[in-house]
Amino acid sequence: MRILRFSLLGLWREWRSGELRLLSFSLILAVAAVTSVGFFTDRVEQALQQQGNELLAADLVIESSNPLPEEFNLQAAAEGLEMAQTLSFPSVVMVRDEPQLVQVKAVSAGYPLRGELLIRELPESPIVAAERIPQPGRVWVEPRLLLLLDLHPGDSLSLGERRFSIERLIELEPDRGGNLFQLAPRVMIDLQDIPSTGLVSAASRVKHRLLLAGPPSSVARFRDWSEPRLPDNARILSISDARPELRNALERGSRFLALAALVTVLVTGAAVALSTRRLVERQSDAVAVMRCLGAQSSFLRNSLILRLLLLILLTGLAGALAGYLAQIIITNLLSDWLTQSLPPPSPRPLLTGLATGAITLFGFALPPLMHLPKVSPLKVLRRDLGVVQPGPWLLGLSALSALGLLIYWEAGEPRMALTLLSGVVVLLLLLSLLALLLIRLAGKLQQRARGIQRFGLASLSRHPGTTLLQVCGFGLGIMAILLLAVVRVDLLSAWEDSLPAGAPNRFLVNILPEQIAELETFLAQNRISNSGLHPMIRGRLSQINDQPVIPENYANPRARGLASREFNLSWGIQLQSDNQIIAGAWWQEENAAPQFSVDKGIAETLGIELGDRLTYSMGDRSFSAPVTSLRTVKWDSFNVNFFVIGSPATLRDEAATYITSFHLEPTQEKLAADLIKRFPNVTLLDVTAILQQVRRVMDRGSAAVEYIFLFTLAAGLLVLYAGILAGAEARSHESAILRTLGAARKQLLGAAAIEFATLGLLAGLLASLGAFITGQLLAQQIFQLEYGFSLWLWLGGVGGATLGIGLAGLFSAWPLVVRPPIQSLRQTE
Amino acid sequence: MAVNADKLNIQVQARDLQKVVIGPAGELTILERLDLTVHAGEAVAILGASGSGKSTLLGLLAGLDEATGGEIRLFDQDLRSLDEDARAALRAGQVGFVFQNFQLLPTLTALENILLPLELTGNSQARREGLNALDKVGLAQRADHYPRQLSGGEQQRIAIARAIAPGPKILFADEPTGNLDQETGAQIIQLLLKLRRQIDVALILVTHDAELAQQCDRRLLLDKGCLEAMQ
Structure with missing residues (x-):
């Protein structure tokens, strides 16, 4: 005292x-x-x-290849969480007997729970946030589908056994997520219309998503409850699954x-x-x-x-x-x-x-x-x-x-x-x-x-x-x-x-090797400078050091996702200006031995180290090479970048399509339409909205x-x-x-x-x-x-x-x- | 019996005391085989020229410093066997100090300065005793003044009040009038001696003023490290 x-x-x-x-x-x-x-x-x-959650269109998302057991919905309802569901799968629409590959997304009322779905009524209308989902029998589509099929709002198209009329144009989906380079244009319908299309059966390869939103404590409780109960085909998506550039x-x-x-x-x-x-x-x-x-x-x-x-x-x-x-x-x-x-x-x-x-x-x-x-x-x-x-x-x-x-x-x-x-x-x-x-x-x-x-x-x-x-x-x-x-x-x-004012806001994907010269001439004639044409090959990582890569062996859900999906690989001799080698060395020569350079982030996630031997599979073919360098990549530069790049000798003989990016001013919109018409197989992606988000x-x-x-x-x-x-x-x-x-x-x-x-x-x-x-x-x-x-x-x-x-x-x-x-x-x- | 009674009566005793310091020119002997005994209630003046080692002696007797040789007993405790903390504990409430430069804490009021030794010993009547001491030195109306608001003489009175407040057995005063004019100095000495008699406390007064020293029971001259009794 x-x-x-x-x-x-x-x-x-x-x-x-x-x-x-x-x-x-x-x-x-x-x-x-x-x-x-x-x-x-x-x-x-x-x-x-929350903005990250906007990228998921929810606070929590469970993705599965089969519908989730009913107890998930009941538990979410008990926690007082808002719910919405989406179902996505590739399909074909028919217009005047002409088929076109599309990515269908069927959504339930309330979608998106977080973030905004930006739409237009007509190509020249202002962009607005959607206040509802497509009406039954109506379809919302990406504008490039109109260009590809010479369609107009109000026209109709067939999806499976059902006809839909085009109601709105989709400018930005909040949860487009890792599917930035989704090649097929988006088609969005009401989930209730799915049975009438006859497209989805028990054996269909579809992606189910349960979207949930609510107070953080309720979301956290639901997460804790659901994690041990997740079926094998399901996983919880988090912000880390959102786009790397953001x-x-x-x-x-x-x-x-x-x-x-x-x-x-x-x-x-x-x-x-x-x-x-x-x-x-x-x-x-x-x-x-x-x-x-x-x-x-x-x-x-x-x-x-x-x-x-x-x-x-x-x-x-x-x-x-x-x-x-x-x-x-x-x-x-x-x-x-x-x-x-x-x-x-x-x-x-x-x-x-x-x-x-x-x-x-x-x-x-x-x-x-x-x-x-x-x-x-x-x-x-x-x-x-x-x-x-x-x-x-x-x-x-x-x-x-x-x-x-x-x-x-x-x-x-x-x-x-x-x-x-x-x-x-x-x-x-x-x-x-x-x-x-x-x-x-x-x-x-x-x-x-x-x-x-x-x-x-x-x-x-x-x-x-x-x-x-x-x-x-x-x-x-x-x-x-x-x-x-x-x-x-x-x-x-x-x-x-x-991220300069002229940062690339358009990506061109799926360019065939024989189109390169013509495309370059087209871009040059219109005074559009591009970030270079890069070969792109899709492959799944099947082995590390001759040991098979099993997604389930990874505790980290991101690693599991990466191990199970196909990668976009590329090859070249020039290191991109926004890449930096942090370990090992980059090859300089055209005829350098087969080898890989891997993004540091992905190497850490998948446990890949310098000197490891990676094997990629493409269908029934596979190829292997050692990792000789690790890179940091500025994903927010909006240049074309790859997680994994091989030396020319590694991948040159594989069939590749090409990708490039460039900046298009709002006044040059017509050029986009010309480009699509001239190169119908090439996919043009507009990332302006994402760029603005960054x-x-x-x-x-x-x-x-x-x-x-x-x-x-x-x-x-x-x-x-x-x-x-x-x-x-x-x-x-x-x-x-x-x-x-x-x-x-x-x-x-x-x-x-x-x-x-x-x-x-x-x-x-x-x-x-x-x-x-x-x-x-x-x-x-x-x-x-x-x-x-x-x-x-x-x-x-x-x-x-x-x-x-x-x-x-x-x-x-x-x-x-x-x-x-x-x-x-x-x-x- | 006579010896024991005398021993009980001794407040501080130095035997064969020696203090040597290392200076720029080598070893310097300040005190040389010095003996001194001060009894309860006794007032002893130590005189000497500037630099003769008076303050050093005072510091040693009060246990503020350690001797290089010899023995000092304060309240019958051999200071050699005590570390600095034990010496501090020995001083607490039993030793009062009055310094030439007053050593009042500038951030405390007059009363708070006086309360300091009482608060350190956890005295439950601290405030009452502090006010009492303040009254004894005639500065009751200055309780809430800070040192900078007081004259030199007033500051030294506060210092005296602080020294006597816990009812010590011995007071050490180091040139208490050194910073004061002659008249104020004389008043301060009168006050110090009067209060000392009132509470019957021993006093060791270090001064170079022979006139002041006259008023003490004994006068000792420190010269070349040794003490000599003066008439």
């Missing part, structure tokens, strides 16, 4: 005196940043997840957000370290007096820990509240940008915020604070006895462990954490090294300098510890600001550039990063303020003595300006270097983006820091020169 009472009183008195203010603000800011980012990203991620964009967006949050935490860590140092210096006298008066170090230590825990709780709650409010305000500010309202946040970010506050305080502040109870009581008699500071290794290790933990926690992946952490470590080492050099240089220059220059430079070399700390603090603060002010803008624009994710991600930047900016300014305050006592005392000795106000202000401008110059130079290197590393290693040299980074970093910190130093020195020196002398006695 005694210790609790003593600690509470102590905390209150310290807070009242303002001793804890800087430390508290730093902690509140760290927690506010993390929680607001947490709350916001939680909401954005939920929204993105998943890619979502992942990058999340990484940007995580990065912004991380930098904020990192900088507030520096502010905590700086303010703790000041706190320890100021508290050491009090501790010495208390030890004199009989306080044991264990009592002081326990009281200190208790106070810190109380401080974490109080600042944590204040920070979380501030974070929550900030998140509401900014979400409202961004409501125009966010195309849909965000769901409410979950409480998880609150806990993350509190834990972040604790880790930040313990990692950055505990080692110096724990040395406080060891202050010698003799300090009351001997002023020269300073505070025992922990060794730099202990300090560094503690701060790095905290940083590592926070970074890993926030980033959620070791590679990004390691990249950032090594960037910070290298920067801190560089900052320390150069700060030491500066201190030496200042010492030498000071002997030659005169007047105010001498005072300013002398100040740098007289307090080497403070100078070192200030350079590191300023450097980190400026680096944070630069990273977000310049590197952020560059990275975001590089990200958006990865762009929307990018815009939303950028908006969120912009917002989080405000916190990082605040953290950067706080660390700069803490840096200016570091050594303020000593400076106040020195100024007072100099003024007593007759130094003019102008001289003292000039000295302060020189001292801080020199610090700013050095910190700015190092921060620019740090931001440049970190930016490069992040761009290349994490975001796989090209990031060039930015003049603004260096100009802003060096010039801004010199000017800004010089001016800040000037302002901080102002009170010292306007108040009577005796006051300063008394205070520092």
Whole structure:
């Protein structure tokens, strides 16, 4: 009780005196940043997840080759979930005795449960979201079916034994999913019409889907219930089954957000370290007096820990509240940008915020604070006895462990954490090294300098510890600001550039080898540049290292799906510009030995490693080759890309069709019709809507990063303020003595300006270097983006820091020169 | 019996005390085989020139520092056998300090400064006793003032109130008038000696002012590391 009472009183008195203010603000800011980012990203991620669900047209989908047992429907109804069903299968429509292969999709009322089915009434009508499904006896079709069969809305076609009239044109199905390259055009009818077509019998190869939507808890409960009861032919589809190009964009967006949050935490860590140092210096006298008066170090230590825990709780709650409010305000500010309202946040970010506050305080502040109870009581008699500071290794290790933990926690992946952490470590080492050099240089220059220059430079070399700390603090603060002010803008624009305005929005599939020359001429005549013609061969992965690939052996449903379906394979000697080899080597020669290059993601999912031998089957034929390289692929570039590519020798002799992509302006629509007429067997796919979806994710991600930047900016300014305050006592005392000795106000202000401008110059130079290197590393290693040299980074970093910190130093020195020196002398006695 | 009674009466005793420090010019002997005994209720002044080691001696006797040789007993406890924490526990509530530079905590009010030693020992009557001590030094109306709002003399009175508040057995005063003008200094010494008598506490006063020292029961001169009795 005694210790609790003593600690509470102590905390209150310290807070009242303002001793804890800087430390508290730093902690509140760290927690506010993390929680607001947490709350916001939680909401954005939920929204993105919902958008992901739009790609499934539901919150949960069960796909099966036979109808699901009735108990699934009953259970879903018991959970209060919305339900819809779809049935899809390939078939043939007949028009004027002309057959055309189509993909039939029969849907029940309520489809889609999530997302929108975009349709038009006539080819020239505006696109609208469907509010119902096709009426009985009516059919909705993809516009290219009209082109292929020379049909018009209102015309009729036969499907099985039933005639349907064309009611609407389908522009975008939310759950088109992995069937982007579905060759046959879509035909959509009401599920109730299926029996009358006579097309589906028990033995038919059809795909049944049960679509479910509802509150997340009900969906999760249904998922848990259904997983052990799934028949062998059924599987649960998730967002990971959605299109890879969108998943890619979502992942990058999340990484940007995580990065912004991380930098904020990192900088507030520096502010905590700086303010703790000041706190320890100021508290050491009090501790010495208390030890004199009989306080044991264990009592002081326990009281200190208790106070810190109380401080974490109080600042944590204040920070979380501030974070929550900030998140509401900014979400409202961004409501125009966010195309849909965000769901409410979950409480998880609150806990993350509190834990972040604790880790930040313990990692950055505990080692110096724990040395406080060891202050010698003799300090009351001997002023020269300073505070025992922990060794730099202990300090560094503690701060790095905290940083590592926070970074890993926030980033959620070791590679990004390691990249950032090594960037910070290298920067801190560089900052320390150069700060030491500066201190030496200042010492030498000071002997030659005169007047105010001498005072300013002398100040740098007289307090080497403070100078070192200030350079590191300023450097980190400026680096944070630069990273977000310049590197952020560059990275975001590089990200958006990865999907330029002219990104391909049409794919041409099923091109026969003999049509290549004619097609290229057609495109050239119409001034349409394409992404190159790539051979495409379909094959199923049948063996890895001569062991048969059995889908059921994979636990991961995505792996099971990949193992059971056919792949589009290609061959060539030119590596696509948006592909990057990350392991092994790419073949360069036309006659290189048979070998494969595999997308990293799919290799990880299927457990394929460099050197493994893959066997693909096509009908009764099969071919094998070793994997000699792994690639990363930018799926969101909308270029033609393949999971698996072989060297020419591997696949050249197999029968292939060709694929290409190009950009078509809205004014060039007629060309599409001409193309279809000229090459009737070729399939033209329009991905404009998907492209827009990816762009929307990018815009939303950028908006969120912009917002989080405000916190990082605040953290950067706080660390700069803490840096200016570091050594303020000593400076106040020195100024007072100099003024007593007759130094003019102008001289003292000039000295302060020189001292801080020199610090700013050095910190700015190092921060620019740090931001440049970190930016490069992040761009290349994490975001796989090209990031060039930015003049603004260096100009802003060096010039801004010199000017800004010089001016800040000037302002901080102002009170010292306007108040009577005796006051300063008394205070520092 | 006489010996035991005398032993019980001794508050602090140094025998053969030695303090050597390592300076830039090598070893420096500050105290050399020094003996000193202070009894309960006794006021002893230690005089000496600047740098003669007066404050060092005070620090050693109060257990703030460790001797290089010899023995110190505080309240009949051999300080050599105690670590810093045990020495702190020994001081708690039994030793009061008055320093040249007051050593008031700038973030605490006058009353809170006085309460500090009482709160450290968990005294349940802390506030009442603190106010009582404040009253004794004539600054009851200054309870809520911060040190920076008080004059030097007032600050030293608060420091005296803090020293006597827990009812200590011994007071250590290190140049208590060193930062004050002569008149204020004289008032402070009068107050210190008056209160010491009132609560019957031993006092070790380190000073270079012979006039102040005159008012103590015994005067000792520290010179070249040794103590000599003065007339």
